[in-house]
Amino acid sequence: MSMLRDFFTFIGKVSCFGVKALVGAFQPPLEWEFFLGQIEEIGWRSLPLILAAGFALGVVMSMHTRGTLVQFGAEAMIPTLQSAAFFNELGPLVTALLVAGRVGAAIGAGLTNMRVTEQIDAIESLSVDSFKMLVVTRIVACIFVLPLLTVFMDFASLAGGFFSEHATSHISLQLYMTSAFKTVEWANFIPPTLKTSVFGLIIGTVSGYFGYTTNEGSQGVQRAATNSVVLSSLLIIVVDVILVKVIFFFFPGQAI
């Protein structure tokens, strides 16, 4: 019983932390310089990972589905299946999990290290709101960057799928893309892509919370990094279930 109480207390604290950050994002002064720095760190530096993972997943997905669809003479459906899978679910979810691993650990460990080495005190001693400068900028950058990275993941996976299909069946790029986008509507693309902003909020808030509130030396740095990745990933998967249901509610055509 006390474990359950502790769990909900913890979730409450993390939620308050996230709400405080969101409120802070709308209160001037905005730390533009630090925000743009985080866009570069979280977005630009994650891009090679996202592109490589997307391409590889596209190849693997194509190879797996071909084996099954060939039995039914439906290999022409491979591009359609690929785009549907990645635009609707795999792209957003895999992007979020990859970013949680790379960025969540970096935010958790980085902020804890700043706390341990008194860099946060040094910022406060300059009368700068360290929460806004360090936490709000990271959370907002995560919210902003995740949908963009998801778009890159989606198209990298299509490129990987085309590469695999072209190598096997010599399909042309035009035919592959026409087939891939034949059934894609804005409702298949926009809501799943935008839901990654919520994943960004989760990654930024959870890792920011562990990083900013931990003060336990080098062990604390390690623990903050691990906890950030584990809890962010878990929450992303759980919240994804809810968001999919919400998307089906607002866009019933997707739930076929």
Add this chain to the structure above:
Amino acid sequence: MSDPPAIEFQHVSKTFGNRKVLVDVSFKLGKGEALCILGRSGTGKTVTLKLMDGLLKPDSGKVCIESEDIAQVGEKDLSRVRRHIGFLFQSGALFDSFTVGENLALPLHRLDKTKSSAEIQQAIEETLKRVGLDHDKDKMPAELSGGMSKRAGLARALVLNPTLLLADEPTSGLDQITASEIDNLLIKVKKDLHTTLVIVTHDVRSARRVADHIAILDQGRLVGFGTASELEKSDNEVVRQLVSESCI
């Protein structure tokens, strides 16, 4: 009428959880004077410094900087007071994603909005020259040695020409020669800029060189305050031991 003291603690107490870190601490320090705070580990020395900069607030009592109780002022007034305070943290606390020059630029950008870019660059170069790091402006903190990090931290604390400099163990972890150089820098700052110094240290030799007054904290209580020679005659054995260690 005489000047108000640079710092005045009036019956200050501070508790973390169940642990009493400071208990009814009171003292005054005049402008341009140097105070070294000595004491065993965990006796509230760093907490005392952080109270002086408003990083922590006392549970009771007053922390006055030039007669202004900084525990009671709002963020805007605290920012105005901090404009005149430099803080050298124990580890240097340089922002590790900034170059040394950018570390010095941050206080100028944040606390002194009157300076142009050219004036900011000039202030950075002058301050780095003062601490002997004039060729290291573009280095990252990770490229600096321990002594250089302390100097860079000191430069950042001095870049706004503060009237009060707080230094947390400025010579810890340094060899004798580098520690002596840091002491000389602090003495020079006090002499040239008439800066009030408050230094937390375990180095009695250094305290005797730099300080006009020495404060001894033991289990959160101020058990001694005075010059080194006055404290050597104290009735309190802890005070005598801490002050006379350099004579051993």
